[in-house]
Amino acid sequence: MIVETDAIDAQLTMLDVEVPSWAYGNSGTRFKVFAQAGVPRDPFEKVADAAMVHRMTGSAGSVAIHIPWDKVDDYAKLSRFAHDEGVRIGTVNSNTFQDDDYMLGSVTHPEAAVRRKATEHLLECVDIMDATGSRDLKLWFADGTNYPGQDDFRSRQDRLFDVLHEVYDRLGDDQRMVLEYKLFEPAFYSTDVPDWGVSYAHCLKLGPKAKVVVDTGHHAPGTNIEFIVAFLLREGKLGAFDFNSRFYADDDLMVGAADPFQLFRIMHEVVKADAIDPASGVAFMLDQCHNIEPKIPAQIRSIMNVQESVAKAALVDQVALGAAQLAGDVLEANSIIMDAFNCDVRDAVAQWRETRGAQADPVAAYRGSGYAERIVGERVGGTQMGWGA
Numbered sequence: 001m002i003v004e005t006d007a008i009d010a011q012l013t014m015l016d017v018e019v020p021s022w023a024y025g026n027s028g029t030r031f032k033v034f035a036q037a038g039v040p041r042d043p044f045e046k047v048a049d050a051a052m053v054h055r056m057t058g059s060a061g062s063v064a065i066h067i068p069w070d071k072v073d074d075y076a077k078l079s080r081f082a083h084d085e086g087v088r089i090g091t092v093n094s095n096t097f098q099d100d101d102y103m104l105g106s107v108t109h110p111e112a113a114v115r116r117k118a119t120e121h122l123l124e125c126v127d128i129m130d131a132t133g134s135r136d137l138k139l140w141f142a143d144g145t146n147y148p149g150q151d152d153f154r155s156r157q158d159r160l161f162d163v164l165h166e167v168y169d170r171l172g173d174d175q176r177m178v179l180e181y182k183l184f185e186p187a188f189y190s191t192d193v194p195d196w197g198v199s200y201a202h203c204l205k206l207g208p209k210a211k212v213v214v215d216t217g218h219h220a221p222g223t224n225i226e227f228i229v230a231f232l233l234r235e236g237k238l239g240a241f242d243f244n245s246r247f248y249a250d251d252d253l254m255v256g257a258a259d260p261f262q263l264f265r266i267m268h269e270v271v272k273a274d275a276i277d278p279a280s281g282v283a284f285m286l287d288q289c290h291n292i293e294p295k296i297p298a299q300i301r302s303i304m305n306v307q308e309s310v311a312k313a314a315l316v317d318q319v320a321l322g323a324a325q326l327a328g329d330v331l332e333a334n335s336i337i338m339d340a341f342n343c344d345v346r347d348a349v350a351q352w353r354e355t356r357g358a359q360a361d362p363v364a365a366y367r368g369s370g371y372a373e374r375i376v377g378e379r380v381g382g383t384q385m386g387w388g389a
């Protein structure tokens, strides 16, 4: 199959993948957090690391922040710093999962005072969006129950909706809320937003500024994620992706590492819907943690994996595919998809990066840049950032 570089270039030129600030901090499992040398001590250093990922790859123009982990006194200053480094502050992620008050839930908690506290946090996140110029508020709730009978499912949905509604009303004209779902964890019996259907139902009721987030790690094994993506795109309700890889649960490994074919199938649906284009309103984000591997090159590798999957999706012969589908030619339709997936697009993507002023071989360029050695030397003293659990 001929590698059509024009088709690849057109998609990659539109592609913008947001990186998570928390990927640069220390992280681990519930068993152990392994600290790494050179890890940022404040959100500014996280942004500097994110900017390095963008310089190497050319596709990572914004960095998501997580509140309160990334609280600063002056958000306008953080935005200016990001701008000077060549990136933007993107999505503001809320955190209603690390406070003792939230043991039985946050926005669904039986006590009104706890729900109020969670609501105030979400409203504060919107204030921060005003200061950073961010468009999206990302909501993920750890709410759920561990035991049958522990709480009433329907009352919890009512409480959830009331809070979402109040926060929705506070959004500015150009702001949105994106609601993430997750099958399980930390609650094990029931989760209050367990799947795309629950998220979609709330978003539909809230209005056009509410959209669904698909975190690729938040599904049962074997779930057909590309079908969910196709459905939400069709309904205009796909707000964002949190990309990562999973083998078993919410593993937060590098996207494209566990199942590159799944990532390609997802990107095929996105490309087919012309939704790589930022005008589509779909935000592409990584939501990953690097526990045993160096963080910055792991982010670089992840962006490269997304670039390569988009490039392969760009090669799908849509016209031939449509004809084969209409003709009921099952084998031909399948082989058209597989031809694109099996293409080696690495040279074409490297060339695109080079013409964009990024690096043909971003990991090697990063290794040769001296950045890793510099931050290890400079970031001495202070407290390394982490997910603070």
Ligand code: PSV
Residues within 6 Å of the ligand: 093, 094, 140, 180, 182, 215, 242, 250, 287
């Ligand atoms: C939850 O597992 C999640 O995917 C949400 O996006 C959080 O905001 C993120 O991880 C970081 O904890």
Ligand code: MN
Residues within 6 Å of the ligand: 140, 180, 215, 242, 287
């Ligand atoms: Mn996520």
